[in-house]
Amino acid sequence: MKIKVVDFICDHQLMEKNKTILIGVSGGPDSMALLHLLYTMREDWNLNVHVVTVDHQLRPGDSEADVYYVKEICEKWDIPFISSVVDVTTYKKKFKVSTQVAARKLRYDVFREKMNQFQADYLALGHHGDDQIETLIMSFARTTNLHGLTGIPVTRDFSKGKIIRPLLCVTKKEIENYCKKNDIHPRIDSTNHDSYYTRNDIRKSIVPKLKERNSNLHTTMQLLSESLQEDEQYLISEAKKVVEKVITFNENSKKASLWISTFKSYPLPLQRRAFRLTLDYLYADGMPDQLTHMHESIFLSLINEEKNNKVVHFPKQLFIERSYDNLFFYFKEEKSTSKEFYREISEIPARISLPNGAIVAITYVDKFLENNHDKYTYVCLEEQLTFPIHIRTRRPGDRMRYKGLKGSKKIKDILIDEKVPRNERENIYIVADNTDKIIWLIGMKKAILPKTIHKSNYLLFEYIAKD
Template identity: 35%
Template sequence: MSFELKVKQFIEEEQLLQQDDHLLVAVSGGVDSMALLHYFVTTKDQWGVRIEAVHVDHMLRGEASAEDRAFVQRYCNKYGINLHATAIPIPEIKALENGNSQLICRRERYRYFGEIMQKTRATKLVTAHHADDQLESVLMGLTKNATMNSMQGIRPQRFFEGKSLIRPFLTVTKTEIREYLQKLGLDYREDASNNKDDYVRNRFRHHVVPLLELENPRVAEQVSHFTQHLQEDDAFLMTLAQDTFSKIMTRNNRNLYSMEIEEFQLVPVALQRRLILILLNYLYKDSNTIQSYALLTSLLKLCDATAGYAEVHLPEGLIAVRSYGKLTIHKKELCEGPTSAENPIISTANRWITVTKGVRLRLVKLTELSTELLTDTAQLFYFDASKLTLPLYIRARKEGDRMLLKGMDQPKRLSRLFIDEKIPLNERNSWPLLITQSDEVVAVIGVRMGIFFSTTARPNDDTVLIVD
């Protein structure tokens, strides 16, 4: 099968192009991207698309980088292609950030691509990733993460800047691309840095891939078929997983996400892994975090059991907690209680007091209670201020705390109350308590109210505690 026919067939199978698409072709000047640009120059009318080109000079190779840009410009001038080009001082950025050169190059390059996508209103960014790139990506993924995502390699298309990024060359090899250009007598630029072993991908390209090609000269094509099948299987399984995720995972105001572990355990293991991947996709944007094998394994292990308390600290200030058969994912700050030892609540102040994230209190005289103070979630607790002397205070739990409950002769230990009410272990020491001036606990906010309070107004009740 000819090179052109192979690419055409792949584009049609993956539905990479639509009539009237406006393509922005990324061109470095190397053999791959020059072949990509020339392919669309010669087939744009056939596909019914229009094209522009974009080039980035990373300023890493001095005069050679500038010559790459001039070379691409001459080609675009010859064929009437509009070229968007810029120079980005990667060495300066790297010195400031002390970061990885390749990662910085990629970030800045795609940032510029995004700007030009918006400026030109292009519908698709087109890159020249090919079958050899796919092979190298799978090998790198195998040695780094070995997750289901990394084994699927590079996808034919993905979302980018609200539009699409497509890779029409994924099923053709580097050799086929080079032969295509040579057959047409077209020139290209060689990047000397590609011959160095400074980067991981180059080391795989120079030392690992040649050994595999000795065993099977068509190994890149085989891996291309392999990843395509994996992607198709995974798409089906992810559809099932997404449906399951919406049924067993709950998002609420206090916790980012929560689920009953028993329900999770009933799901086949193949879907369990994907449920965790879906969760990580909701929590994070960074692909390295989402595809982290360590995170995936830690969360799966956390769901191995339903009994006992355990927690896993996640990136960006999140924490996963197993408690009383439930998994919850929330921000660590949600576990924090009152910000100071004592927060007085004085009825005459008649103001809202925030006691913890998402919970506030207000004391009002019963005669001053109005619907303007109440929301749909507000709870009202009535009491007699002559029996419960004001002001009241908020503090966290102390050793030996007890509270007298309705129907009990002796105060109940809060340590027992927290167990009975299934309050997570990591939240107990910071849970807000309502206390009197004599340090008597009269309420565990949001859990149980003491003997002084009633949900209905009694004859002698003259004050209301609003919990919202």
């Protein structure tokens, strides 16, 4: 078995000589065989080997005995050993996850911490060929995309190094024989035989029948896994290019937007993966468990349907809004962070800071400026206004009159006509006088004010965006 594993390591370039390697050891046959194998390679490869064991406290008495057993072996073989205790029960209750999910999360947290502590280049884990078979079968039963069908990776980036799985080329039986041959007496976890767990049921009832058809099933499944992973990695790399070209991210507020017509020009497999990459960015703390294939279908229907304006709700208060040919991703803000804004200006000159970081500056000027066509400036006579001046966000029922319009129009309808996304409408600011006459919908519409017989100073309003 050692020759097969070493060849596998070399063929897949899993590790180099003269490196530090951390081995996750539970005391079971798989991890003990891996530990012994790397122990025998230690001198030839000049490996700096460390062992870490995690006690999940799920089998009182037995789990402590497992830790003690591994510690004794490491002392016998002169290998540095460290153990950690994690509270799986408390974690699963707090975060409402399964025992397996909680145990894996806490276990990998320990691995990450110890990788940093020992400055390890590799974390070696004892997953083997039968684990790969079981994982792929479980994926076939519940996964709806290629990403979920790729199985256990031979290697992947982890912490500041890599996770490696040198035993994926061998079967459980080969590992058990290796232990017997080398006088290794591993600990046996009784829960591995409990058919209540899906993986155990697959191991006992499905895998043996498949092996009757193909005695080399673990090799077939491993090659399939590697092939699917290579395909997926290529598609993800192409999807990242789509994201860079088409999707705009706002790092400060966890928002994203895309131009639908351009996005739809890419093949559907890239659209799906670009969508998933976008969610990876937005859900920085981890994808919600509630996300399913249904949400991907909702997203695809949103960009393909004829309806121009629609909002859909995703888990954790994520909203996806279609506004004409744009799609916006944003999180709903708490009510306590209301965007309502109001300031009064009685004295000129004045500078008002807005919540979005921009400034409204008001000054006197001697004459009408020729650049008044600029949408970020507005000029009128002081006599045309009733002081104090108000700068505020919009309110229900707000209306204004502007050039080319018969009568007045609701601000809400103007924003719709201007194709302002629903989630951005609360960030639009209004300048009005003390009679609540709206004179400027900043960046969009300017009121035509009644002429006055008096001549007074001109007022210049300027909207200065944040750099």
